[in-house]
Amino acid sequence: MAALLNPTARHLALAACRRLSTPPAAEPLVAHWSTQARYSSSLVEINGGFKEMVTGTQSYYVVGGKGGVGKTSIAASLAMKLAKHGQPTLIVSMLPAHSLGDTFEQDLSGNKIVPVNGVDSLFAAEIGHVNIKEESSNAGSFISDMLGKIGLGVLADPLGSNKLNEMLMKTPGFGEALAMSKLAEIVNLQQNNKFRQIVLDTAATGHTLNLLSATDLMEKFLGMANKAVNLASSIPALKSAFEKGKIDFARIEELRKQIARVHKLLQDPQSTEFIIVTIPTAMAITESSRFHTSLKKDGAPAKRLIVNQVLPPSACDCRFCAVKRKEETRALNMISEDRELSGLELIQAPLLDVEVRGVPALNFFSDVVWK
Numbered sequence: 099m100a101a102l103l104n105p106t107a108r109h110l111a112l113a114a115c116r117r118l119s120t121p122p123a124a125e126p127l128v129a130h131w132s133t134q135a136r137y138s139s140s141l142v143e144i145n146g147g148f149k150e151m152v153t154g155t156q157s158y159y160v161v162g163g164k165g166g167v168g169k170t171s172i173a174a175s176l177a178m179k180l181a182k183h184g185q186p187t188l189i190v191s192m193l194p195a196h197s198l199g200d201t202f203e204q205d206l207s208g209n210k211i212v213p214v215n216g217v218d219s220l221f222a223a224e225i226g227h228v229n230i231k232e233e234s235s236n237a238g239s240f241i242s243d244m245l246g247k248i249g250l251g252v253l254a255d256p257l258g259s260n261k262l263n264e265m266l267m268k269t270p271g272f273g274e275a276l277a278m279s280k281l282a283e284i285v286n287l288q289q290n291n292k293f294r295q296i297v298l299d300t301a302a303t304g305h306t307l308n309l310l311s312a313t314d315l316m317e318k319f320l321g322m323a324n325k326a327v328n329l330a331s332s333i334p335a336l337k338s339a340f341e342k343g344k345i346d347f348a349r350i351e352e353l354r355k356q357i358a359r360v361h362k363l364l365q366d367p368q369s370t371e372f373i374i375v376t377i378p379t380a381m382a383i384t385e386s387s388r389f390h391t392s393l394k395k396d397g398a399p400a401k402r403l404i405v406n407q408v409l410p411p412s413a414c415d416c417r418f419c420a421v422k423r424k425e426e427t428r429a430l431n432m433i434s435e436d437r438e439l440s441g442l443e444l445i446q447a448p449l450l451d452v453e454v455r456g457v458p459a460l461n462f463f464s465d466v467v468w469k
């Protein structure tokens with residue numbers, strides 16, 4: 099807990115250009131942001147709605163958006179805020195290339211849930227992490243283990259780990275299906291009341307939508323496995339290894355059902371909220387609008403839109419900041435005029451002049467964003 103109070107957080111100046119990068123020491127930094135929002139006049143009321151988040155029924159927050167807009171930073175800040183409120187919270191990164199560990203400056207690899215150093219009640223995991231090069235040099239590779247768990251371990255032996263890893267990781271949707279099966283295990287933990295809330299950090303837009311349809315993907319994978327077994331059993335040298343009786347199809351079906359359960363849960367507004375993260379540029383806003391359309395089509399409930407990296411009011415009037423501010427105003431106005439986005443609650447998160455990295459920075463950021 100001590101790290102949370104670390105005064106280094108005070109060094110996170112909110113100024114966006116060099117001239118103002120160090121505000122006067124006596125001025126509270128948060129006040130730079132909260133006392134005025136220059137561009138908010140035409141927008142939906144700025145309301146983090148954090149109170150509602152801690153008292154409501156939702157247990158799952160799924161954070162998604164375009165690549166690089168700050169999804170991990172926002173997800174980590176929310177998890178931090180929930181944990182600081184005393185709610186046992188788990189943050190799970192479901193990205194193919196994780197950055198959650200870097201954000202917390204802690205090694206989170208290994209597909210395990212671990213406590214976050216220096217933050218009470220906060221746990222984290224990076225799941226579905228498969229480094230083909232590292233894993234394939236290891237005979238008991240992650241994929242073989244996974245296949246073993248679902249009763250397809252028999253496939254691993256004749257093909258060899260290297261080939262198998264390469265083949266499966268190139269199969270569209272396999273990564274998401276793996277992440278989804280891991281999530282199903284985590285959901286079971288949740289049902290045992292281990293965590294009050296779970297924040298899911300997902301990869302760029304398409305990946306989030308893929309996760310939603312992972313049930314279909316899993317079914318495709320199971321179909322593919324079935325075909326592979328049939329094909330291989332016609333090759334005399336492999337016949338004995340692929341005897342159908344050795345494959346536990348009941349276990350596979352159980353897994354498929356578990357995944358279908360997770361899918362349903364993610365579509366239930368009583369349990370889940372999708373949070374869309376964007377930045378104030380026309381391109382990002384346009385993509386967020388499309389993202390919300392797709393979420394709605396998939397029955398995934400979204401309520402909040404976070405516009406991250408907004409130039410703070412403390413930014414000066416130099417040419418760079420003035421042009422940037424104008425562009426942001428245009429982008430923010432796009433939101434208020436967009437049919438898909440204008441109904442969402444809007445939260446503006448300021449651009450900090452340092453990375454959102456490490457517990458003190460996240461602690462500071464979480465208080466600025468979630469009110």
Ligand SMILES: Nc1ncnc2c1ncn2[C@@H]1O[C@H](COP(=O)(O)OP(=O)(O)OP(=O)(O)O)[C@@H](O)[C@H]1O
Pocket residue numbers: 164165166167168169170171172193197301302406407408447448449450451452453454455
């Ligand atoms: N408001 C902010 N102010 C300053 N830096 C920020 C802010 N938000 C995010 N960043 C920085 O931007 C970089 C990318 O952020 P982050 O990893 O959260 O994005 P992401 O959307 O999760 O990326 P990816 O799509 O690659 O997973 C990081 O260095 C992070 O510290």
